[in-house]
Amino acid sequence: MRLDSTFTESDSALDDFVLMHCIFMPNSQLCSLLMAHYHAQPSQGTEQEKMDYALNNKRRVIRLVLQWATVCGELLQEEEASVAFLEDFYMSVSDDSRMIPALKEQLPELEKTVKHNSEEAKSSQKKHKVLLRQFSVGDERLQKRQPIRSNDEILFKVYCIDHTYTTIRVAVAASVKEVITAVADKLGSGEDLILVKLSSAGEKVVLKPNEISVFTTLSLNGRLFFCPRDQFDSLTPLPEQEGPSSGSIGTFELMSSKDLAYQMTIYDWEHFNCVHERELIYHTFGRPNFKKTTANLDLFLRRFNELQLWVVTEIGLCSQLGKRVQLLKKFIKIAAHCKEYKNLNAFYAIIMGLSNVAVSRLTQTWEKLPSKFKKYYSEFESLMDPSRNHRAYRLTVAKLEPPIIPFMPLLIKDMTFTHEGNKTFIDNLVNFEKMRMIANTVRIVRYCRSQPFNSDASLANKNHQEVRNYIRQLNVIDNQRTLSQLSNRLEPRRS
Secondary structure, three states: OOOOOOOOOOOOHHHHHHHHHHHOOOHHHHHHHHHHHHOOOOOOOOHHHHHHHHHHHHHHHHHHHHHHHHHHHHHHOOOHHHHHHHHHHHHHHHHHHHHOHHHHHOHHHHHHHHHHHHHHHHHHHHHOOEEEOOOOOOHHHHOOOOOOOOOOEEEEEEEOOOOOEEEEEEEOOOEHHHHHHHHHHHHOOOOOEEEEEEOOOOOEEEOOOOOEOHHHHOOOOOEEEEEEHHHHHHOOOOHHHHOOOOOOHHHHOOOOHHHHHHHHHHHHHHHHHHOOHHHHHHHHHOHHHOOOOOHHHHHHHHHHHHHHHHHHHHHHOOOOHHHHHHHHHHHHHHHHHHHHOOEHHHHHHHHHHHOOHHHHOOHHHHHOOOHHHHHHHHHHHHHOOOHHHHHHHHHHHHOOOOOOEOOHHHHHHHHHHHHHHOOOEEOOEEOHHHHHHHHHHHHHHHHHOOOOOOOOHHHHOOOOHHHHHHHHOOOOOOOHHHHHHHHHHHOOOOO
C-alpha cells in the first residue's frame, strides 16, 4: 500500500495494513517511517503543487496514525516508544497547523487519541496488577473478566517431582527461560532444570526456552512441572488432575436451561470481548516471533474445551439411566437456548460434547430419549457438518446480526489454512493478498462484536448468583481414556 495512493474511508487496504504490519514491519520501524513520510517534501512542481502535495500527504499520514491507534491502542500502551511517538507526532501536527490551517480539522481527534493512549499507558504502569491464579479454579473466576496484557503479572504454582510446589511471580508473557530462572532463584537451585507441561493423562511435553506465555496453553487439568533433565521420566500427574469423581447433576438439574444458557453466554461474551484482534495474528504466525501474549484468546479457546468436556463428564458420572436421559434433554435444551442467544461457540461445544464417542455410544440412553429431542439433536448435528468447508455453519452465521459469539476454532482453522497455504513473502516482497485474506477473517471477529451484548430484560432482574457461580466454576475430566472407561462401565460393550 502506498501512502500517496488515493483511498476512500471504506477502502479496506488501510485496515489490512494496520492489522497486519506487525508481520513484516515492527512498530519501531513503522513509527520512524510515518514520521519521515509526514515531513517529506516534494522536489518538483510549482510552489502551489508542492503545498498541495504536502497537505494531502500529511492528511494521509494523520489518518493512518489515527487508524493504527484505534486498532492497536491497548497494545501500543504497553510500548513506551509507541506512546512517545504518538505524543511527538501530535506536537508536529500541532506546530504545522499554525502554518497550515487545513490541518486543524484533524487536530481535535488526534489530540483526543494521543491523550487517551498516554493516560492509559501511565495508568496501567501504576496498577501493574497481579493476576492471582487467573487460569485455574478459584474466586477469580467469579469476577468479571478483564483483558490480560503482556506486562501483567501472575502468581502461578509450578510443581516438583514429589508434588510439592513453589509459587512464582512473573509477567504473563514471560518466556520459559525466565520461568525457569524464577523457579531456580526461589529454590536456590542451579541444576539443569527443564519446564514440563504434564496432562492428566500423563502426557509430558518439555517446553522450549523461547516459548512464551505458557500458562494459558495448558490443557484444562494440565499443570506445569520443573525438574532436572534426568528426572523427566519420573514425573507423574497430581491426583487433583484426574478431575471430579461425582457429577454435579444434583446442583444444576434444578436450574432453568434458559438461565444456564444465559449465564453461559454472559461469561463467554466476557472472554470473547477480551480477545484483541492482534492475538489472532500472533496465534497464527507464532507468538515467539512477536514476544506477545495470546492469553485472552487461549482462555476463550480453552472455554470451548471446558464446555465440551463438561457435557461428557456429567453424563459419564451419571450412573442412573433415567437421570442420563434427563441430562441429554437438559444439554439439548441448553444448546438450543445458546443458539437463540447467538452463542455459537457454546452451542457447538455442547453438541460436540454430545457427539463425543464416550456419549454417542450409550445406545440404551439415546434410545430412551423422546423423539422430539432426537429431532432437535439431529438438526443441530447437521449444522456441524464439515462438508463443503462448513457451509451449513457459514450460511447460518451469515443470516445473524451482531452481537454474535462465533465458533472460534473454525476461525482459527481458517487463518491457519490461509497462513500455511500461502507464502508471506514472494521475491522478497510482502504477499499482500495473504495479508488481505487473514485480515478479512479478523474482521469477522470485529463484526461479531460491533454491537454490545445487551442483557435479557426478562432474565437480568432474576437472582442468578447460584447459576452464575456454577457456570463459572465447572469441574471436568479432560482425559479421554478415563471418559471412555466411565462410558463402558455405564453400558458395557455387547459381546
